[in-house]
Amino acid sequence: MKKLFFKSIALFVLLVFLIMVFNVAVNTIISNNVDFSINDHTKYVVFGHSHSESAINDSLVSNLENLSKSGESYYYMYPKVKNVINQNPNIEYVLIDFSNNQIDSAMDDWIWGDNYLSNRYLTYAPFISNTAQLTILKNNFFGFLEYFPVSLKRNFKRVIDNEYYFSKFEKLGGYNYLVRDKTDSLINAVGNKAYKPNLNNEISNSNIEYLEKIISFCEANNKKVILFRSPQHKLNPELRNEIKFKEILQTKFSNLDFLDFNDFPLDNIEFGDFGHLNFRGAKIFSLWLDLRIKEALLEKSNKNEMVKNQIKQFGLQDRTNLMSYYDQKLVENKKLLMNNILSKGNSFDTKHTFLEGFKSNKLFFYSDNNFRYMAIEFSGDNPMELLKDKSFGVHGIIYDKDFDLLPSWVKAKKSNRLTWKSDFEIYNIEDKSYMFLTLKKDCEIEDFKQLRIFLMDEIEYKGTIGNPMEIEHYSFKKGLLNKNENSINEVTSKMEKLLTTAVRKKLSLQLQHVFSEELKSVALIPFSDESNQYIAIEYTNEYPEEFLKDKALGIQALAYDKDFDLLPDWVKQKDGAKFLSWKSDPERESFNGKYYIILTLDKKCKIDKWEQLRIFLINRDEYKGTIGQPLEINNVEFKG
The missing domain is CATH 3.40.50.1110 (SGNH hydrolase)
Incomplete structure (x- = not known):
């Protein structure tokens, strides 16, 4: 019995020793590679x-x-x-x-209190010496035991992800x-x-x-x-x-x-x-x-x-002088910022026509503590009159590994996309014309799987205007992550290619349906690529812009019994539920003289063929029930 006891103690000590060695190794790798540059x-x-x-x-x-x-x-x-x-x-x-x-003395809690261990300790653990960590161990033993393995797991992931x-x-x-x-x-x-x-x-x-x-x-x-x-x-x-x-x-x-x-x-x-x-x-x-x-x-x-x-x-006159100085400071800061964007930002040459009369030659990307910036170098006449009632929209699709870095309100929607709307300023610098965009920094993600830049109505989103641009695998800090000629695509080209393939493969379903008096369809095309499934709704009447401005489309897909195991775990846990749901804002596209509303559904599982598809109009801000007549289709397959 004594032998077993001492053997157990020895194994426990060995395990603790190996964990500590592993922790030191992980922390050393992070400490030697971490970037704290400003x-x-x-x-x-x-x-x-x-x-x-x-x-x-x-x-x-x-x-x-x-x-x-x-x-x-x-x-x-x-x-x-x-x-x-x-x-x-x-x-x-x-x-x-x-x-x-x-x-x-309340500062002691800021050091070893549970609330601060769950935040500050997890952040700085790789850089805290073993001697310093004893301070926490002595004052909150159980707290340290709780958060030490969490820290080790997070830091090991940083090493694996090379972050x-x-x-x-x-x-x-x-x-x-x-x-x-x-x-x-x-x-x-x-x-x-x-x-x-x-x-x-x-x-x-x-x-x-x-x-x-x-x-x-x-x-x-x-x-x-x-x-x-x-x-x-x-x-x-x-x-x-x-x-x-x-x-x-x-x-x-x-x-x-x-x-x-x-x-x-x-x-x-x-x-x-x-x-x-x-x-x-x-x-x-x-x-x-x-x-x-x-x-x-x-x-x-x-x-x-x-x-x-x-x-x-310090008196009233000093305050007055400071306000005058503030105006001067704003001009200085703007010049400094623009110089940083153009001299220190990532850039690449790209010819793109957003609208007839507004064509880009080069893009610049820059990021600081609070904002992300874009500068679009353009040629030709000043497009202010052309763009007077427009703003820019920017969508950033993140990599799956960065999901936990998203703001909580984005994660709650289970979305992998950050969205921005930006007004623009035009400046002439050294005989070149630039359009500057400012995007608020909601999180610290710098690397994006895809950036989508487009024009939109300056008051509210009513769909894209003109030709959007897509940039694949881009970093505000590093530039192109996957340098090849196909990193920059026009969205219209991509969607045109997908629609062309879908039509050639005869994927179009001839379905006349009245969603509402304002929206009537004559056909529906389900198709897909490696990341998303799409539904193109061909409509007959004029695009109901005013009607759809506060509406989205809801989509529910019912799986066959044989595909139940392919559904995401969070769906299967809902007492045998067999359907997935999406909400998609409508986007207008035209192709070969026909007009479509495009719905984009992110791929949540590997199911391509559904027992039933249900498409219906809903309120864009919050679900208040279906609007008009839903469309139900049986045996629908999304093909690439």
């Missing part, structure tokens, strides 16, 4: 939590990048700072937000454009009296220890470190530990410059709440900070006193 013109970098994240709009401060991240303690900030500093030699100054709540660009799997940080106005309601709730000091605050020695580590590392790498405190409302309850805060500042960080912006004069409407600036306050504060940096504030020996004096003297 803009190469960045001279000043900001680290902090939500206070600085919402206070400093780095688009308004020259040569500065805000890498603050909400809920990030100094413990997790430490490995981020190390990687950013090591990979970006252009950085000269490191500005670290040091605020009242960062000394509070080392850090912002691909977790945003590095950035300015938070905070739209919030809670301050007046908070004042009404608590009264307009400042909180009394609390002399018995417990502090987080662990968080302070890692701030010291960050400072030591930066100084060892010849970076100038400056602590600062973001503006806070005078009624912020976190200011109750002000005496303890200044005591720690004096005893532990007296050798550092501390720029105290806490009392920067802002109105209630410029605070999102007592602890955070909203976008209005960030605009004022960031413009002011930009001017001070341009005046070489950070290089002055008496910078602390200068900040105090300038804050005291």
Whole structure:
């Protein structure tokens, strides 16, 4: 019995040892390959939590990048700072937000609390030393046991997928454009009296220890470190530990410059709440900070006193001057952005006719922390009159492996597509004409299986206008992932080819059907390619644009009993359900003098032949029942 016991112990120890060796190997591979690169013109970098994240709009401060991240303690900030500093030699100054709540004992929970382990630990685990991980193990043993294997699994997947660009799997940080106005309601709730000091605050020695580590590392790498405190409302309850805060500042960080912006004069409407600036306050504060940096504030020996004096003297005229400066700044930023897109963005030559009178010669793609950009170089006359009532639509089809990186609202729809609508601006640069598009960055996916660029009505989507363009296997960071002559296709050519094949194979079903008085069909063509199944509905009357503008088509496909096992698991789990459902926005196409509404159904399984197909009109925004008369067809096969 004793032998069995000791043998079990030995096997357990061996297993733990092998897991730890495997973990070290995976973390080493990631650490050696990870990309924490930022803009190469960045001279000043900001680290902090939500206070600085919402206070400093780095688009308004020259040569500065805000890498603050909400809920990030100094413990997790430490490995981020190390990687950013090591990979970006252009950085000269490191500005670290040091605020009242960062000394509070609540910061301990930000390090080893379950909520933060499930987020921050999973993000930074490959870069946290074994010694540092003992801090979590000692303070939350069961939490560590729960999230360590999750971390190992995620990191192993990164190695398998060759994903080392850090912002691909977790945003590095950035300015938070905070739209919030809670301050007046908070004042009404608590009264307009400042909180009394609390002399018995417990502090987080662990968080302070890692701030010291960050400072030591930066100084060892010849970076100038400056602590600062973001503006806070005078009624912020976190200011109750002000005496303890200044005591720690004096005893532990007296050798550092501390720029105290806490009392920067802002109105209630410029605070999102007592602890955070909203976008209005960030605009004022960031413009002011930009001017001070341009005046070489950070290089002055008496910078602390200068900040105090300038804050005291800040008045109405200063605000007026800042607004004038803001207009100037916008022009500067636009020029800088356009230069970055054209000089640093990925580009390729492509001749494409979006509309007669609007033809592209070259495309440029560029991405930063907050947006993706496209520039279309075009020739000929200015197309403003031609495009005056139009916008651009962009659809990005992702790779299956990146599904978990999609925004939650996209994943909830089980969609593999990101969509954008963009207005455009036209500029002439060095005798060439460019059209610039801006796409909001909803997630960190940079590589797309397919990008589809098209013109549409500027008010609402009523189908594509003209000839869309498709680009296969493209990355905003790397350019073409599969470089061949067929990477760029006109959608009309592709759809024309598919329709030609379907007609040649006599796949058309002659079915006259009245969906509604506005939409009547004479034929239906089911066909497919490697990724999708399609239904082309040939209609007789004029395209019912007004009628369909708020409608989509629903499709239900009933499987044969013999194909039940081919259905997705999530369908089979529904008490023997045998049908799949789709919703498709109608898209207009014309071919050989005939007019079609094209429905696109993503392939959810390998079934090509269905016992029954049901097609019906529905409300586009939400399902409120069928509209008009559904069409039911038996024994329908989608052929390639």
